[in-house]
Amino acid sequence: MNGKAGEDGRNGFSGVDEPAGRNKSAARAFSKLKKATVRSLPIPKKVDLPTYVKDIVGDIKPWDERDILFARTDLFYYFGSDSPEYKAYYEAHPEYLEYDTRVNNLPGLGKTGGVDTPMFDAQFDVIAKIASESFVDGEIAPHKTEITSERIVRKVKALARLFGADLVGIGPLRREWVYSHVGRSFGNSEGFQKWGEPIDLIHNTSAIVIGIQMDYNLIQSAPDFPELLATAKGYATGAWISIQLAQYIRMLGFSARAHHLYNYRVLAVPVAVDCGLGELSRAGFLITREFGPALRLVVVTTDMPMVHDPPVDIGVQSFCESCKICAENCPVGAIPVGEKVEFNGMRKWKLDEQKCFRYWHAAGTDCGLCMVSCPWTKPMNWFHKCMSLLATVKGPHQSLMVKADKLFYGKFKGVPRPDFIDPFES
Numbered sequence: 001m002n003g004k005a006g007e008d009g010r011n012g013f014s015g016v017d018e019p020a021g022r023n024k025s026a027a028r029a030f031s032k033l034k035k036a037t038v039r040s041l042p043i044p045k046k047v048d049l050p051t052y053v054k055d056i057v058g059d060i061k062p063w064d065e066r067d068i069l070f071a072r073t074d075l076f077y078y079f080g081s082d083s084p085e086y087k088a089y090y091e092a093h094p095e096y097l098e099y100d101t102r103v104n105n106l107p108g109l110g111k112t113g114g115v116d117t118p119m120f121d122a123q124f125d126v127i128a129k130i131a132s133e134s135f136v137d138g139e140i141a142p143h144k145t146e147i148t149s150e151r152i153v154r155k156v157k158a159l160a161r162l163f164g165a166d167l168v169g170i171g172p173l174r175r176e177w178v179y180s181h182v183g184r185s186f187g188n189s190e191g192f193q194k195w196g197e198p199i200d201l202i203h204n205t206s207a208i209v210i211g212i213q214m215d216y217n218l219i220q221s222a223p224d225f226p227e228l229l230a231t232a233k234g235y236a237t238g239a240w241i242s243i244q245l246a247q248y249i250r251m252l253g254f255s256a257r258a259h260h261l262y263n264y265r266v267l268a269v270p271v272a273v274d275c276g277l278g279e280l281s282r283a284g285f286l287i288t289r290e291f292g293p294a295l296r297l298v299v300v301t302t303d304m305p306m307v308h309d310p311p312v313d314i315g316v317q318s319f320c321e322s323c324k325i326c327a328e329n330c331p332v333g334a335i336p337v338g339e340k341v342e343f344n345g346m347r348k349w350k351l352d353e354q355k356c357f358r359y360w361h362a363a364g365t366d367c368g369l370c371m372v373s374c375p376w377t378k379p380m381n382w383f384h385k386c387m388s389l390l391a392t393v394k395g396p397h398q399s400l401m402v403k404a405d406k407l408f409y410g411k412f413k414g415v416p417r418p419d420f421i422d423p424f425e426s
């Protein structure tokens, strides 16, 4: 199904989808025709600045991780409502108290897994075990290896792919995308930075972003439990890749810190845009040409000198303007259908995270309906490769493509659970 993308993002275009049951010469001719068609299509534009830059209208203040929904849930779950941290936080942020109290008393993710809930829990438990500082960071070898920045980029990208990455990009680490304070610490568990501690990544000047494709078949069951398994698998794979890659870089004598679920110190989505993986979208997620939004991201930040990839313009801004499929498929209206609005120094399509997060608790999964219904999330066969390349060109054909997608696929309907997962009985 989905071939892995090469370093230029075009890998996976050869030798696929051979027509079965035809004679060899007809098959060869058909294959040549398909390759020629793909070659004749435009390739995504590399640009000097990320496409979000034109939407910057003021100062972007770094996010405090304590304010994100997951950190607020952790505050209730790990510290407890009697703790000084909890009391101090809601004294400073009374606007969140009512919503958080309601949501925190709902059952959490995984509840609809039934007897198969451990398939999800096992992955998240292991991710938590490898999220402490001793895994994501560590000692740096005393001598710096002498190597050119071009050569090390080749090695780093190849190694990340060997470890299981589907996409790798390298770019600058902008200070705006570094959290200001620690918000997730498992209740100040041993081995984790303390809740509220200021974050200092000042020496890390570059970021390596790794994308892990989500299992295409499992996400077709969204918003049901199999989709959550695909999420967990993406994060678990990403966690191992990031900690091994960071360890490798430290062994070369440079600082390197892994950022994966439970221990991000950066906002992975805009960092991924800076690293040339894709663009911001209406639904708030990263859209890549290869897998659309159906991927998970982990990051390694480092002071190792590296050549950066240019950001890309793959046509997402104009595509999202005419397409509102994600918003139409969202069961709670969390995705805006209107224009971008100003928020923290940027014009953006502003997702209502609170509505979304509450629905996650109701569904018992991270939903994924917007992701799976997005026209960019398609299996990478020959037809969709052509379509994804055409979609990268700004023009009136983009709205025709949206119409065709709606006509052909209609409103997203989830498929039943695969047979290795039991039905849920409440």
Ligand code: SF4
Pocket: 329, 330, 331, 332, 333, 334, 335, 355, 356, 357, 359, 360, 366, 367, 368, 369, 370, 371
């Ligand atoms: S994950 Fe579900 S609830 Fe959240 S924005 Fe997407 S469709 Fe809406």
Ligand code: SF4
Pocket: 281, 282, 283, 284, 319, 320, 321, 323, 324, 325, 326, 327, 370, 373, 374, 375, 376
């Ligand atoms: S569904 Fe359409 S509007 Fe939503 S993110 Fe995807 S392309 Fe953009």
